[in-house]
Amino acid sequence: MPKDTFYNLPQDKRQRILIIAVTEFAANPYDVASISEIVRKAGIAKGSFYQYFEDKKDLYHTLIEYATEEKRALLEKLPVPDVNGDLFSYFRYQFLANVIFEVHHPRLAQIIFRAFVEEVPFPEMTEELRRRGTTQFFKQLISQGILHGDVAHWVDPDMAAFMLETVFYQFGKYFINRLGLTNTEDLDLSLFEDDQAQQLMDNLMEIIEAGMKANPENR
Amino acid sequence: MPKDTFYNLPQDKRQRILIIAVTEFAANPYDVASISEIVRKAGIAKGSFYQYFEDKKDLYHTLIEYATEEKRALLEKLPVPDVNGDLFSYFRYQFLANVIFEVHHPRLAQIIFRAFVEEVPFPEMTEELRRRGTTQFFKQLISQGILHGDVAHWVDPDMAAFMLETVFYQFGKYFINRLGLTNTEDLDLSLFEDDQAQQLMDNLMEIIEAGMKANPENR
Amino acid sequence: MPKDTFYNLPQDKRQRILIIAVTEFAANPYDVASISEIVRKAGIAKGSFYQYFEDKKDLYHTLIEYATEEKRALLEKLPVPDVNGDLFSYFRYQFLANVIFEVHHPRLAQIIFRAFVEEVPFPEMTEELRRRGTTQFFKQLISQGILHGDVAHWVDPDMAAFMLETVFYQFGKYFINRLGLTNTEDLDLSLFEDDQAQQLMDNLMEIIEAGMKANPENR
Amino acid sequence: MPKDTFYNLPQDKRQRILIIAVTEFAANPYDVASISEIVRKAGIAKGSFYQYFEDKKDLYHTLIEYATEEKRALLEKLPVPDVNGDLFSYFRYQFLANVIFEVHHPRLAQIIFRAFVEEVPFPEMTEELRRRGTTQFFKQLISQGILHGDVAHWVDPDMAAFMLETVFYQFGKYFINRLGLTNTEDLDLSLFEDDQAQQLMDNLMEIIEAGMKANPENR
DNA sequence: CATGAATGAGGGTTCATTCAT
DNA sequence: AATGAATGAACCCTCATTCAT
Numbered sequence: 001m002p003k004d005t006f007y008n009l010p011q012d013k014r015q016r017i018l019i020i021a022v023t024e025f026a027a028n029p030y031d032v033a034s035i036s037e038i039v040r041k042a043g044i045a046k047g048s049f050y051q052y053f054e055d056k057k058d059l060y061h062t063l064i065e066y067a068t069e070e071k072r073a074l075l076e077k078l079p080v081p082d083v084n085g086d087l088f089s090y091f092r093y094q095f096l097a098n099v100i101f102e103v104h105h106p107r108l109a110q111i112i113f114r115a116f117v118e119e120v121p122f123p124e125m126t127e128e129l130r131r132r133g134t135t136q137f138f139k140q141l142i143s144q145g146i147l148h149g150d151v152a153h154w155v156d157p158d159m160a161a162f163m164l165e166t167v168f169y170q171f172g173k174y175f176i177n178r179l180g181l182t183n184t185e186d187l188d189l190s191l192f193e194d195d196q197a198q199q200l201m202d203n204l205m206e207i208i209e210a211g212m213k214a215n216p217e218n219r
Numbered sequence: 220m221p222k223d224t225f226y227n228l229p230q231d232k233r234q235r236i237l238i239i240a241v242t243e244f245a246a247n248p249y250d251v252a253s254i255s256e257i258v259r260k261a262g263i264a265k266g267s268f269y270q271y272f273e274d275k276k277d278l279y280h281t282l283i284e285y286a287t288e289e290k291r292a293l294l295e296k297l298p299v300p301d302v303n304g305d306l307f308s309y310f311r312y313q314f315l316a317n318v319i320f321e322v323h324h325p326r327l328a329q330i331i332f333r334a335f336v337e338e339v340p341f342p343e344m345t346e347e348l349r350r351r352g353t354t355q356f357f358k359q360l361i362s363q364g365i366l367h368g369d370v371a372h373w374v375d376p377d378m379a380a381f382m383l384e385t386v387f388y389q390f391g392k393y394f395i396n397r398l399g400l401t402n403t404e405d406l407d408l409s410l411f412e413d414d415q416a417q418q419l420m421d422n423l424m425e426i427i428e429a430g431m432k433a434n435p436e437n438r
Numbered sequence: 439m440p441k442d443t444f445y446n447l448p449q450d451k452r453q454r455i456l457i458i459a460v461t462e463f464a465a466n467p468y469d470v471a472s473i474s475e476i477v478r479k480a481g482i483a484k485g486s487f488y489q490y491f492e493d494k495k496d497l498y499h500t501l502i503e504y505a506t507e508e509k510r511a512l513l514e515k516l517p518v519p520d521v522n523g524d525l526f527s528y529f530r531y532q533f534l535a536n537v538i539f540e541v542h543h544p545r546l547a548q549i550i551f552r553a554f555v556e557e558v559p560f561p562e563m564t565e566e567l568r569r570r571g572t573t574q575f576f577k578q579l580i581s582q583g584i585l586h587g588d589v590a591h592w593v594d595p596d597m598a599a600f601m602l603e604t605v606f607y608q609f610g611k612y613f614i615n616r617l618g619l620t621n622t623e624d625l626d627l628s629l630f631e632d633d634q635a636q637q638l639m640d641n642l643m644e645i646i647e648a649g650m651k652a653n654p655e656n657r
Numbered sequence: 658m659p660k661d662t663f664y665n666l667p668q669d670k671r672q673r674i675l676i677i678a679v680t681e682f683a684a685n686p687y688d689v690a691s692i693s694e695i696v697r698k699a700g701i702a703k704g705s706f707y708q709y710f711e712d713k714k715d716l717y718h719t720l721i722e723y724a725t726e727e728k729r730a731l732l733e734k735l736p737v738p739d740v741n742g743d744l745f746s747y748f749r750y751q752f753l754a755n756v757i758f759e760v761h762h763p764r765l766a767q768i769i770f771r772a773f774v775e776e777v778p779f780p781e782m783t784e785e786l787r788r789r790g791t792t793q794f795f796k797q798l799i800s801q802g803i804l805h806g807d808v809a810h811w812v813d814p815d816m817a818a819f820m821l822e823t824v825f826y827q828f829g830k831y832f833i834n835r836l837g838l839t840n841t842e843d844l845d846l847s848l849f850e851d852d853q854a855q856q857l858m859d860n861l862m863e864i865i866e867a868g869m870k871a872n873p874e875n876r
Numbered sequence: 877c878a879t880g881a882a883t884g885a886g887g888g889t890t891c892a893t894t895c896a897t
Numbered sequence: 898a899a900t901g902a903a904t905g906a907a908c909c910c911t912c913a914t915t916c917a918t
Contacts, residue, residue: 005898029248029337035892045900056892117336118248156422162393163386163423170385203375204382211430224881254909264883269910443902467686467775473888483904488889555774556686594860601861604827605820612819641813642820649868692913702879713913
């Protein structure tokens with residue numbers, strides 16, 4: 001909930017402030033991220049900052065929203081997944097999309113990652129993020145998968161969702177390091193086609209699928 | 220490398236300071252953890268702290284060593300795993316031991332976790348920890364598992380090790396939350412016998428095993 | 439390189455802070471001079487100080503520049519020396535001007551003196567001051583004096599310059615003590631006319647002149 | 658006035674402590690010199706230090722005495738000056754002895770220098786040193802020189818003494834730098850014979866002599 | 877007599893936030 | 898709406914000195 005003044009800003013200025021703030025909060029834990037540093041880099045007055053945002057917390061909240069929104073927006077631009085496909089190819093799509101997001105917006109991804117893994121001083125905020133987030137999403141999919149006979153009936157949906165989510169949030173960085181990817185400005189979907197990337201993706205998904213899928217003989 | 224002064228302290232005082240420091244560094248990232256807060260809680264003079272430790276970094280280093288040592292010590296007390304068992308029962312033992320450590324020393328576990336996941340301002344220190352740590356350990360086990368025919372030949376050892384490690388470091392906290400466990404002073408191995416715990420453990424390990432084990436038909 | 443903040447200050451406040459800082463750095467070596475003491479006396483917040491100056495070093499640098507500038511400014515106001523006069527009357531002018539500066543700005547003079555005689559923790563800064571300073575100035579004058587036949591040919595210019603400079607930087611304080619002079623706010627040139635002062639001045643300069651001047655018989 | 662305990666120390670230990678303290682006080686102004694650093698380097702207990710000396714001031718006082726005594730002792734070892742020689746050859750002897758002292762004991766010389774040039778927080782101590790010191794010494798010699806007809810009658814003895822003393826205390830360092838001398842452990846009187854050194858010495862003394870000596874024609 | 881732990885004031889510096897202009 | 902000066906608490910760290918053992 002930044003103030004109206006922020007939204008009334010010329011778009012490029014608003015964007016510049018956001019990006020600088022993103023960089024700061026991606027590089028540092030909440031308490032270490034410095035408003036002073038942000039206004040210094042952005043070349044705006046300290047006072048101006050407090051006319052845009054209530055306080056540090058407000059900015060942080062804005063960044064979380066921004067990151068979430070950017071991620072959603074990117075997902076929309078991706079080729080629609082084959083909805084006829086089974087659950088696991090849908091998982092595959094989710095993981096790949098996540099990697100693409102990390103490649104394109106590593107700092108936003110880092111902020112989201114911090115929100116999950118660190119104690120941000122506002123439990124209520126990240127708690128909500130987590131609820132809205134992937135935990136429930138994965139849990140529901142798995143539960144449905146069990147009902148539909150895609151996922152083995154003995155799988156604990158909550159546990160499996162935890163596991164998926166955990167890997168989900170760390171996989172991007174691993175992927176980038178492993179393949180030596182670098183940030184690209186433009187939306188670049190070649191990942192969908194790169195062989196090495198595909199194989200690594202496949203490898204992960206096959207383990208997950210083999211681990212959780214219903215045994216046909218037991219049906 | 221704390222100073223002798225620290226080791227010459229009466230054991231209970233030394234322990235008290237350590238525990239308070241552990242609590243502080245478990246609750247906060249390195250830069251946020253406050254020496255002032257520690258001495259305040261410990262009821263010692265600021266100057267005294269610097270008679271014990273070179274500086275903040277020295278204390279942090281001490282805590283990392285302490286946590287590592289406590290973990291090693293606890294592992295030694297656990298029932299020896301069935302070395303004749305296969306790879307996956309060994310994994311199970313590792314994961315269980317880790318959970319036990321987290322239940323007994325949640326704050327120490329948290330410090331280790333931070334060292335892995337956060338940017339501590341001393342790359343060299345955590346880098347060593349990571350090398351000594353679990354990544355290589357898991358990777359080697361998996362590679363050997365492939366050679367021995369326990370693990371499917373198509374599994375990418377590096378990727379699988381990443382996956383295991385990721386889950387490994389987060390599973391403890393999930394486990395504790397899920398089962399509503401609380402810290403116990405004494406070494407309590409009832410986890411090995413608790414039904415609910417066993418089932419959850421089994422569930423995770425079965426997914427992992429099913430996901431990675433060699434398909435007998437393919438041998 | 440103080441920040442703009444400092445130069446934007448009302449002139450009297452800026453001046454007050456400068457004077458208090460000058461007093462502190464005149465009374466103490468660099469490491470002993472205390473920012474805390476300065477802000478205490480100036481009645482400003484610690485944080486404000488750091489809005490004005492980068493750090494302690496920045497303040498010190500400012501004071502050096504300030505002192506140098508004040509000296510230059512005072513020299514400009516003095517009656518132009520008789521350029522037709524010989525070398526030694528020019529020396530006399532220099533020494534007298536220096537004494538006048540010390541009488542008017544004893545604390546600034548003291549800061550400059552410290553920069554020469556103490557180990558300030560920034561060799562580069564005082565080194566530059568020294569280069570810009572009097573050593574080369576005196577050495578050149580003496581070398582030229584030898585060429586022109588004013589100074590005895592056997593005089594070692596470097597050594598003589600050292601000697602002159604040494605006396606130059608200490609003479610002011612001696613003069614003040616000897617004559618019981620006190621600081622005067624206004625530019626007071628009566629020194630040029632005071633008999634006792636003139637005689638003392640003459641005495642010093644005559645020794646110097648007799649010591650170095652070329653012997654007419656040897657020409 | 659160190660305590661008896663200090664003088665009861667084994668000579669080598671006492672000496673070691675002294676030397677380390679000398680090094681510290683030569684390298685830093687009084688307030689910056691650190692007792693903590695001294696006991697650290699000397700490998701003695703903090704408490705022990707305070708059984709040897711009343712406090713920091715007491716140590717400093719001891720160092721001043723020590724330096725003065727060492728200087729006196731060295732002077733005694735030097736070849737007796739030609740007492741039949743005139744005043745200026747006696748000055749020459751004094752200056753040369755001083756340089757020899759600085760070459761052999763640069764840190765002691767530095768401490769004495771600091772006592773003259775810096776504001777040590779105990780005016781009474783350095784004031785006494787100064788009184789006992791060279792100022793009066795030079796002044797008396799000059800006054801007598803005037804009576805004996807060696808020094809020009811117009812010379813102001815106090816002023817001339819100031820001038821001599823000033824050069825006297827700085828000449829050593831200049832000399833060392835100029836000739837690239839380095840500290841020598843053993844008493845080394847080759848300075849008395851080195852040509853370059855002799856010439857530099859001569860140059861200085863000739864200026865002084867020519868500057869102050871009585872003009873035969875005016876007698 | 878030697879030890880070294882304990883002290884707390886003080887050092888320079890950064891911070892998020894306020895508010896008058 | 899924009900500014901940026903002012904604030905003071907908090908940070909890590911060092912100091913000379915004391916005193917119980």
